[in-house]
Amino acid sequence: MNEDYLWDGSGEPDPEIQKLETTLGRFRHQGQVPEFPETTATAQPRFWQRLMSSRWSFGLAAATATILFIAAFGILHWSQKPNTTPLPGWDVESLAGTPRVESNALGNTSGTTRLGVGQTLVTDNRSKANISVADIGTVNVEPNTRLRLVAGGSGHSRLALDRGTIHAYIWALPGEFTVDTPSAIAVDLGCAYTLQVDDSGAGLLRTTLGWVGFKLEGHEAFIPAGAVCATRPKVGPGTPYFEDASSSFREALSKFDFAADTPEERGTDLRQILAESRQRDALTIWHLLARVGESDRGRVYDRLATLVPPPSGVTRDGILRLDQKMLDLWWNQLDLGDVSLWRTWERSWSQDKASRQ
Amino acid sequence: MSTSPALQTSDDASLVLAAREGDRTAFGGLYARYARMVHGILLARVPASDVDDLVQDVFLRALPRLRDLRDAAKFGPWLAAITRNRANDYHRQTRAVAAVTESLSGDEDEVRASSTVPDAEAAVILAFVRGLPETYRETLILRLVEGMTGPEIAVRTGLTPGSVRVNLHRGMLQLREKLSQASPGGATWSTFSNSRNSAAHGKIESRRRNQP
Numbered sequence: 001m002n003e004d005y006l007w008d009g010s011g012e013p014d015p016e017i018q019k020l021e022t023t024l025g026r027f028r029h030q031g032q033v034p035e036f037p038e039t040t041a042t043a044q045p046r047f048w049q050r051l052m053s054s055r056w057s058f059g060l061a062a063a064t065a066t067i068l069f070i071a072a073f074g075i076l077h078w079s080q081k082p083n084t085t086p087l088p089g090w091d092v093e094s095l096a097g098t099p100r101v102e103s104n105a106l107g108n109t110s111g112t113t114r115l116g117v118g119q120t121l122v123t124d125n126r127s128k129a130n131i132s133v134a135d136i137g138t139v140n141v142e143p144n145t146r147l148r149l150v151a152g153g154s155g156h157s158r159l160a161l162d163r164g165t166i167h168a169y170i171w172a173l174p175g176e177f178t179v180d181t182p183s184a185i186a187v188d189l190g191c192a193y194t195l196q197v198d199d200s201g202a203g204l205l206r207t208t209l210g211w212v213g214f215k216l217e218g219h220e221a222f223i224p225a226g227a228v229c230a231t232r233p234k235v236g237p238g239t240p241y242f243e244d245a246s247s248s249f250r251e252a253l254s255k256f257d258f259a260a261d262t263p264e265e266r267g268t269d270l271r272q273i274l275a276e277s278r279q280r281d282a283l284t285i286w287h288l289l290a291r292v293g294e295s296d297r298g299r300v301y302d303r304l305a306t307l308v309p310p311p312s313g314v315t316r317d318g319i320l321r322l323d324q325k326m327l328d329l330w331w332n333q334l335d336l337g338d339v340s341l342w343r344t345w346e347r348s349w350s351q352d353k354a355s356r357q
Numbered sequence: 358m359s360t361s362p363a364l365q366t367s368d369d370a371s372l373v374l375a376a377r378e379g380d381r382t383a384f385g386g387l388y389a390r391y392a393r394m395v396h397g398i399l400l401a402r403v404p405a406s407d408v409d410d411l412v413q414d415v416f417l418r419a420l421p422r423l424r425d426l427r428d429a430a431k432f433g434p435w436l437a438a439i440t441r442n443r444a445n446d447y448h449r450q451t452r453a454v455a456a457v458t459e460s461l462s463g464d465e466d467e468v469r470a471s472s473t474v475p476d477a478e479a480a481v482i483l484a485f486v487r488g489l490p491e492t493y494r495e496t497l498i499l500r501l502v503e504g505m506t507g508p509e510i511a512v513r514t515g516l517t518p519g520s521v522r523v524n525l526h527r528g529m530l531q532l533r534e535k536l537s538q539a540s541p542g543g544a545t546w547s548t549f550s551n552s553r554n555s556a557a558h559g560k561i562e563s564r565r566r567n568q569p
Contacts, residue, residue: 006529007507007508008507009506020501021504028504029397031413033392035381189538
């Protein structure tokens with residue numbers, strides 16, 4: 001970064017800053033000088049001038065001195081009380097109706113309230129709320145939603161979405177913001193997504209910007225912008241797919257992930273998925289490598305190799321035995337996000353989980 | 358873009374003194390000089406669609422209160438404070454709060470309202486800037502959006518040049534980091550633009566499909 005150019009536009013132009021200037025310049029102020037009304041700035045007498053001109057000024061001064069004395073005494077008394085540090089939590093404000101934080105109803109005009117760790121926010125069918133997630137983002141809460149704040153400390157912010165819909169817009173470092181659902185954990189890897197959970201605990205995650213990780217036990221899914229991923233209780237995240245995939249591709253994938261099919265039926269679903277896949281669907285095919293049985297993995301490998309050739313260091317044998325390093329190398333070749341972010345989070349999450357047990 | 362700070366300050370004082378006496382041309386001169394600062398401070402806090410109206414509102418509020426300004430040379434910092442207060446008032450109005458919160462939750466309204474990919478890209482980047490801590494985002498917007506230099510920002514807002522320099526430097530580092538993290542498959546600004554384009558496209562297309 002050219003500091004001089006950033007400071008006053010001097011020196012060698014910095015291409016990065018120039019591009020930002022050009023892109024953001026469309027928001028620049030363009031207005032002409034408007035016609036201002038013929039208003040002479042009228043002098044309002046200052047408060048102390050009005051006060052001193054009053055015939056009650058002496059009495060008021062005495063009363064003020066008395067009040068100041070009492071206030072000083074009160075402050076001294078208060079300052080000697082034990083310090084009560086506010087509990088960690090996030091600010092919540094009502095966007096519509098009356099969302100509730102525990103038993104505290106939050107109306108349109110009652111400003112903000114605090115969602116403390118362990119507390120629950122509930123919206124009914126008419127209410128909506130917004131949560132300011134410390135300094136790292138915002139979460140919009142749709143009607144008919146129930147969520148809890150599990151942790152709100154620095155470097156680790158965690159919600160539990162029991163049911164309903166949230167829109168998360170997060171600018172924290174990857175992995176710092178997670179949302180538990182009854183059937184998977186959503187891990188923000190940078191940006192914006194919508195997460196829905198129904199009463200059965202089934203969920204759907206739709207990423208609008210950046211990418212998100214979805215995890216249950218050993219089952220994981222990466223969902224880049226434009227993709228969605230369903231999740232089911234006791235099953236975990238299904239296979240992510242781009243929303244513009246063909247309907248037959250999506251139907252076959254849904255059956256493959258969640259239907260109680262026979263092995264033959266699953267084989268038929270898999271054939272259809274592979275046959276219908278486009279280059280963009282490499283996202284889905286990569287995930288299938290670890291989700292199919294050994295006997296089918298070779299077919300999945302061949303299809304993915306056609307769509308996105310494996311990079312150097314990735315072998316067929318290695319992928320067939322699900323070598324993690326090779327799988328990660330191939331994922332990075334898809335250009336959908338650096339999987340090392342996820343692995344870093346996974347390590348710290350596992351350590352954190354172990355320390356809690 | 359550069360003007361002598363000393364000249365700038367004395368000119369402000371004479372314009373303020375004239376404006377106090379009802380000289381509309383002088384007040385127009387102050388508007389021309391400070392509109393970008395007011396616009397930038399507001400843009401850091403409220404939806405872009407409402408900023409232009411609020412700019413004029415800030416000046417209309419400032420005009421009758423000019424006599425309250427003790428040191429005419431401090432017009433810039435005084436006006437900046439009025440502007441920040443106006444943005445706070447905006448947020449206190451319930452309907453407006455809902456509107457801006459929805460916008461800031463991904464600045465989705467602005468992205469959605471963008472008719473072209475460059476517009477959507479700009480809206481997304483602006484959302485990232487708005488996601489920075491307040492001191493950084495205001496200074497960065499004055500620099501990158503309004504085209505003011507660091508010395509100019511210092512003179513107009515009353516911040517010290519050192520503070521402005523630190524805000525620009527740290528804000529830019531944080532912005533770069535966020536852009537890199539948000540860029541699927543890339544860790545540099547150079548790849549951000551393309552990936553943003555596709556992300557913004559995907560978002561717009563997704564919205565379009567979901568519309569009844």
